[in-house]
Amino acid sequence: MPAAVESPSATPLARKVKHRFFSPARVWALATNTLTELVRLKVFYFLLIFALLQIGSSLLFVRFTFQGQFQMLKDTSLGAMSIFTSMLAILATANLLPKDVEDRTLYTILAKPVPRFEYLTGKLLGVFLLLLISILVMGAMFAVVLWWRVHVVAGEILSGGEPPDAVNQNLSELYASAYDPALWAGGLIIYTKAALLASLTLFVSTFATSSIFTISVSVAGVFIGQLLGTARDYWQTTGTLAPNSLLDVAFFKPVVLIFPDLQAFNLVEEIIAGAHVAPWLVAKTIGLGVTYVLVYLFAGYFMFAKREI
Amino acid sequence: MQPLPSPPGRLRAFGRRYAVGILLVLGFGLARLPFERGLARERVANSVNSVALDLSVRERVTQNEFIAALGGFRSLVADLLWIEALTDWERVEYGKMNLKFGTVTTLVPHNVMFWDMAGWHMAYNASVAVMEDPKEPKIAVRKKRQREYFVLGRDYIEHGIKNNPQSATLYHMLGEIEQRKFEDHLAASAAYEKASECPHAMTYEKRDAAYELAKVPGREREAWQRLRALYDMGPQERLPTLETDLRDLEEKLQLPPEQRVYKPR
Numbered sequence: 327m328p329a330a331v332e333s334p335s336a337t338p339l340a341r342k343v344k345h346r347f348f349s350p351a352r353v354w355a356l357a358t359n360t361l362t363e364l365v366r367l368k369v370f371y372f373l374l375i376f377a378l379l380q381i382g383s384s385l386l387f388v389r390f391t392f393q394g395q396f397q398m399l400k401d402t403s404l405g406a407m408s409i410f411t412s413m414l415a416i417l418a419t420a421n422l423l424p425k426d427v428e429d430r431t432l433y434t435i436l437a438k439p440v441p442r443f444e445y446l447t448g449k450l451l452g453v454f455l456l457l458l459i460s461i462l463v464m465g466a467m468f469a470v471v472l473w474w475r476v477h478v479v480a481g482e483i484l485s486g487g488e489p490p491d492a493v494n495q496n497l498s499e500l501y502a503s504a505y506d507p508a509l510w511a512g513g514l515i516i517y518t519k520a521a522l523l524a525s526l527t528l529f530v531s532t533f534a535t536s537s538i539f540t541i542s543v544s545v546a547g548v549f550i551g552q553l554l555g556t557a558r559d560y561w562q563t564t565g566t567l568a569p570n571s572l573l574d575v576a577f578f579k580p581v582v583l584i585f586p587d588l589q590a591f592n593l594v595e596e597i598i599a600g601a602h603v604a605p606w607l608v609a610k611t612i613g614l615g616v617t618y619v620l621v622y623l624f625a626g627y628f629m630f631a632k633r634e635i
Numbered sequence: 636m637q638p639l640p641s642p643p644g645r646l647r648a649f650g651r652r653y654a655v656g657i658l659l660v661l662g663f664g665l666a667r668l669p670f671e672r673g674l675a676r677e678r679v680a681n682s683v684n685s686v687a688l689d690l691s692v693r694e695r696v697t698q699n700e701f702i703a704a705l706g707g708f709r710s711l712v713a714d715l716l717w718i719e720a721l722t723d724w725e726r727v728e729y730g731k732m733n734l735k736f737g738t739v740t741t742l743v744p745h746n747v748m749f750w751d752m753a754g755w756h757m758a759y760n761a762s763v764a765v766m767e768d769p770k771e772p773k774i775a776v777r778k779k780r781q782r783e784y785f786v787l788g789r790d791y792i793e794h795g796i797k798n799n800p801q802s803a804t805l806y807h808m809l810g811e812i813e814q815r816k817f818e819d820h821l822a823a824s825a826a827y828e829k830a831s832e833c834p835h836a837m838t839y840e841k842r843d844a845a846y847e848l849a850k851v852p853g854r855e856r857e858a859w860q861r862l863r864a865l866y867d868m869g870p871q872e873r874l875p876t877l878e879t880d881l882r883d884l885e886e887k888l889q890l891p892p893e894q895r896v897y898k899p900r
Binding site for chain 1: 652653655656657659660661663664665667668670671674675677678681702707708709710711713714717721743745746747748752799801835837
């Protein structure tokens with residue numbers, strides 16, 4: 327008797343794979359590919375500049391008191407982290423869509439059953455990974471330089487010939503002025519702000535016709551976002567901008583509604599200054615940033631969904 | 636098979652998508668405004684709200700520095716101005732230095748170090764420099780200018796305390812200026828006492844408050860009570876100055892032997 331032959335439709339190859347509307351695996355694949363592409367562009371070279379800045383600033387501030395040294399080292403390092411991550415977020419994201427169009431990678435991806443929302447999410451996640459790696463490396467460099475300076479100053483205090491009480495007091499002041507656990511919260515806020523700028527840039531790039539336009543609008547968004555609160559206070563206190571006036575309705579309100587208010591993220595400066603910032607305030611600021619990211623991503627999707635490519 | 640939409644239909648669908656995207660951003664803008672206002676109020680309540688930049692700051696910094704400050708890099712601009720101010724110090728240009736200190740403390744009002752150092756430079760270094768100014772022959776004028784710098788130094792510290800009411804460092808510096816420059820021991824004692832109540836205060840603040848009170852005529856009994864309370868806390872508080880002050884006050888107050896720490900011979 328001949329052996330029973332299995333129906334061809336039952337073999338794994340022929341089994342129909344159900345296509346899922348949203349697949350984290352596909353998004354992850356897009357994200358890691360985006361990260362690889364960005365790394366190949368040698369974007370991490372800016373870390374060399376950061377390292378030089380760290381070493382240079384730590385040597386420049388040697389003549390100050392140790393409180394001054396550490397204050398300025400923190401200002402310079404976190405300020406540079408903020409500048410570099412913001413620049414990286416805007417420049418890396420602005421080029422994503424135009425480059426994929428130019429390389430024709432976009433057609434290859436979208437010809438497959440990859441929804442455009444997944445494509446945008448994957449691209450953005452790739453930039454987030456790049457920003458995460460950058461901020462972690464910069465944070466590690468900062469920690470090393472800080473530890474090195476503390477080590478040097480502690481050595482000077484110990485060999486200064488002061489009485490033991492004074493040495494202990496100086497050492498406790500040294501550690502208090504150098505190590506502040508709240509600096510981690512500062513790093514988190516810097517990262518959130520950079521992620522927000524990346525999503526804003528992606529949103530702009532979904533309808534922009536060139537990278538230059540995208541970069542210009544995003545950089546303008548940074549300045550507008552920083553200026554919004556100050557401008558509102560100034561105009562309202564001086565009476566230049568009456569509520570519901572033509573200027574208010576036609577100009578100020580649309581700008582306020584479209585651009586993010588970045589002053590909320592200036593909390594970093596207070597953290598560097600050593601001011602006590604309540605954890606819930608940090609959490610709310612990060613929550614606000616995450617909401618901005620999601621809204622700009624969805625808005626970008628609506629812009630990109632039916633765009634002719 | 637569904638037919639492809641006609642070009643005007645495609646255009647309408649495309650326009651609808653754009654409209655949805657823009658409405659989403661505008662709608663979120665409307666929804667977030669009350670939250671952001673609330674957050675700003677909470678920042679004020681939590682004393683971490685930076686002072687808004689105004690035109691007076693613009694007049695005192697370069698255009699680039701002002702733009703950097705607007706761009707959210709106030710601390711960096713403040714550091715840069717601080718370094719410039721220290722160069723002015725080396726050139727003995729205290730007027731310029733004072734202007735820069737004013738700008739730095741306006742830019743970063745919650746940074747205690749800048750208030751502390753600005754107050755110290757004015758009350759200690761600038762005041763000494765004007766007293767030794769060879770270009771000014773009149774001693775009376777020198778003294779007047781010296782006092783002006785004492786007051787300026789104290790002003791910095793008092794403004795710093797208004798912005799950072801929990802700073803033991805600033806209260807301590809206020810105490811030092813009151814003690815050493817104005818010789819107002821009552822005010823110095825009050826400042827040290829305030830410092831001792833702040834978080835992370837040094838243990839010597841309470842002793843300093845009592846030492847200063849001991850120098851105030853008419854407050855000897857209160858000072859003795861405070862010093863006695865510190866003495867009773869144990870050997871770690873029984874420092875030479877405390878013991879000397881305690882003995883002097885016991886003599887001055889003519890306390891009966893059973894109340895004294897140091898029995899009369």
